[in-house]
Amino acid sequence: MMGFMTGEETRTTVSPSIPAQVQAEAQTPIRSSAQDADLHTPPTRAWMTRLVIAGIVLTALNLRPAITSLGALLEEVRDGLGMSGxxxxxxxxxxxxxFAVFGVMAPRLARRFGPAAVVCAGMLAIGTxxxxxxFVGGTAGFLVASALALMGIAVSNVLMPVIVKRWFPDRVGxxxxxYSMALALGTAAAAAVTVPMTRALGGNWQTGLAVWAALAAVAVLPWIPLVRAKGTPLSTEAAPGGAVSAPAPSTSSGARQEAAPLRITRSRTAWxxxxxxxxxxxxxxITMGWxxxxxxxxxxxxxxAGLLLAVTMVMGVPLAFVIPRLATRLPHQGPIVVALGLCGFAGYAGLYLAPAAGAWAWALLLGIxxxxxxxxxxxxxxxxRTGAGVVQLSAFAQSTGYLISIPGPLLVGVLYQHSxxxxxxxxxxxxxxxxxxVVGVLAGxxxxxxDEAAAR
Structure with missing residues (x-):
C-alpha cells in the first residue's frame, strides 16, 4: 500500500501553511530530540501510520458492497420478498x-469516543x-437490518476525510x-462477483448477500489497536469545535481558530x-440500484448486467486515484466537474437510444x-483550512447532500412502474x-x- 506514495514524502511533515493545531497533530507524540524529529520518524509512529493506511483501505472497501450487491440481485430480492417497483x-x-440521518452524528461521536473507535464500531455495524x-424475514426486517449496516457506512463516510486530514495533512490528495480507489474497488467487486458467487453457493440470494459481512469483519481488525493507543490524532478526544487536542497546549491564534466553532451554513461554498x-x-x-x-x-x-455495473464501478479505481491528485494541483476544480458531467450526458443518451447495443460504452462513460x-x-x-473546518464541512456536505439525494432513486422506481x-x-x-x-463549478x-463564514 505504501507503494502509492513513492513519489511523495514517506513520513508526515508539516508545511508552514498548515495551522498550528494541525501542525501539532502531525507531530510524533514522543521524540528523543529536535534533531531526531527532523531526521526520522520513530518506529512506533511509522507502524501506526501503516496501520492507519490499512484501516483506511479496508474501511473504504466496505462502504459500498452492501448497496451494489443488492443492486445485482434486486430482481431476486423483489421476488423473494414480494416487493413492487x-x-x-x-x-x-x-x-x-x-447517510443523511446518521452522518450528522459522526462529529459528535468522534469528539466523544475518537474517530478510530467510531469507525471500528461502524465496521461492526456493517457486518452485523x-x-x-x-434472514430476518419480510420487507420491514430487511429494511431495518439494512439501516444498521448503512448506519455504520454513514459515520465512516463522514470520518474518512477527517482521518486523512488529521493523519496526512500534507498528502490529502x-x-x-x-481511499476513493479502494472504495471503487469494493463497489465494483460486489457488483461483479455477487451473481456468480450466489450461483456457486447454491443459487440462494440470501447467502449471496450475507457473505459480504466477512469483509466487514476483517476491516474491524486494524482499528482495534488504534482505539487502544493513546495520544494519537485518531484516539485523542477532540475539542468542542471538532478538532483533536494536541499533545501539548498551544496558545497560538491558529490553535484558537481550530477550536472555535464554525457557522458552516454561512458559507456559500459549503452549500x-x-x-x-x-x-x-x-x-x-440510481446507477447502483437500477x-x-x-x-x-x-x-x-x-x-x-452485473458485469456492466461492475465496469461502471471499477472505472473509479484508477480515476479515483488520478482525479484527487489532479484536483489538488488546480486552483479551480470547475474544468474537472464539466468534463465528468459531459461524460454523464453521453452515457445517459446512449442508455436511452441503444441500451443493449452500446452497453459497454455507456457503462464506461457513466463510470467516468x-x-x-x-x-x-x-x-x-x-x-x-483547519481540522475543525474539515470535520464540520464533511458532516454538513455529506449529510445535506445525502438528504438531497433521497428522492432520486425512489422517483426512478415510481416513474419506471407507472410509465x-x-x-x-x-x-x-x-x-x-x-x-x-453548475454547483460543482461554484464549489470548485x-x-x-x-473565510466565508467569518466575512458574513
Whole structure:
C-alpha cells in the first residue's frame, strides 16, 4: 500500500501553511530530540501510520458492497420478498436517507469516543447488518437490518476525510485518492462477483448477500489497536469545535481558530459543495440500484448486467486515484466537474437510444461520470483550512447532500412502474446533470469556508 506514495514524502511533515493545531497533530507524540524529529520518524509512529493506511483501505472497501450487491440481485430480492417497483425504489433510497440521518452524528461521536473507535464500531455495524438482513424475514426486517449496516457506512463516510486530514495533512490528495480507489474497488467487486458467487453457493440470494459481512469483519481488525493507543490524532478526544487536542497546549491564534466553532451554513461554498455532493450521490445511487435492471430489461443476461455495473464501478479505481491528485494541483476544480458531467450526458443518451447495443460504452462513460464522488471528497479537504473546518464541512456536505439525494432513486422506481419503461427515468437522470455541473463549478472555486463564514 505504501507503494502509492513513492513519489511523495514517506513520513508526515508539516508545511508552514498548515495551522498550528494541525501542525501539532502531525507531530510524533514522543521524540528523543529536535534533531531526531527532523531526521526520522520513530518506529512506533511509522507502524501506526501503516496501520492507519490499512484501516483506511479496508474501511473504504466496505462502504459500498452492501448497496451494489443488492443492486445485482434486486430482481431476486423483489421476488423473494414480494416487493413492487415503488417499494424497490424506496429500498434504493434507504442508503442516502441513512447517510443523511446518521452522518450528522459522526462529529459528535468522534469528539466523544475518537474517530478510530467510531469507525471500528461502524465496521461492526456493517457486518452485523449484512449477516442479519437476508434472514430476518419480510420487507420491514430487511429494511431495518439494512439501516444498521448503512448506519455504520454513514459515520465512516463522514470520518474518512477527517482521518486523512488529521493523519496526512500534507498528502490529502494522495490519501483521498487511495481511499476513493479502494472504495471503487469494493463497489465494483460486489457488483461483479455477487451473481456468480450466489450461483456457486447454491443459487440462494440470501447467502449471496450475507457473505459480504466477512469483509466487514476483517476491516474491524486494524482499528482495534488504534482505539487502544493513546495520544494519537485518531484516539485523542477532540475539542468542542471538532478538532483533536494536541499533545501539548498551544496558545497560538491558529490553535484558537481550530477550536472555535464554525457557522458552516454561512458559507456559500459549503452549500454549493453540499448540493454538488447530493446530486452526484443521486446519480450514483440510481446507477447502483437500477442500472443492472435497465440492462436486464433491454435483454442483457443477468450475469452480463452485473458485469456492466461492475465496469461502471471499477472505472473509479484508477480515476479515483488520478482525479484527487489532479484536483489538488488546480486552483479551480470547475474544468474537472464539466468534463465528468459531459461524460454523464453521453452515457445517459446512449442508455436511452441503444441500451443493449452500446452497453459497454455507456457503462464506461457513466463510470467516468460517477468519479464526481472522489472529486467531492477532495474538495471537502481543500475548501476548509483547519481540522475543525474539515470535520464540520464533511458532516454538513455529506449529510445535506445525502438528504438531497433521497428522492432520486425512489422517483426512478415510481416513474419506471407507472410509465412502463425507462425513457422518463433516464431523462430525469440526464436532466440532473445540469445543476450538478453548475454547483460543482461554484464549489470548485479557490476559497475556504472559514473565510466565508467569518466575512458574513
Amino acid at each position: 415503488s417499494v424497490a425504489g424506496l429500498l434504493t433510497s434507504v442508503p442516502p436517507l441513512c 447488518g449484512l449477516v442479519l438482513r437476508p 494522495t490519501m483521498t485518492g487511495l 454549493a459543495l453540499a448540493v454538488f455532493f447530493g446530486l452526484q450521490a443521486t446519480a450514483a445511487y 442500472m443492472a435492471q435497465i440492462f436486464r430489461d433491454a435483454g442483457v443476461p443477468a450475469g452480463t 461520470a460517477n468519479c464526481a464522488f472522489p472529486l467531492a471528497l477532495t474538495m471537502v479537504g481543500m475548501r476548509a 412502463g419503461g425507462w425513457g422518463l427515468p433516464i431523462a430525469l437522470m440526464a436532466g440532473l446533470m445540469v445543476p450538478q455541473i 472555486r479557490d476559497r475556504t469556508v472559514e
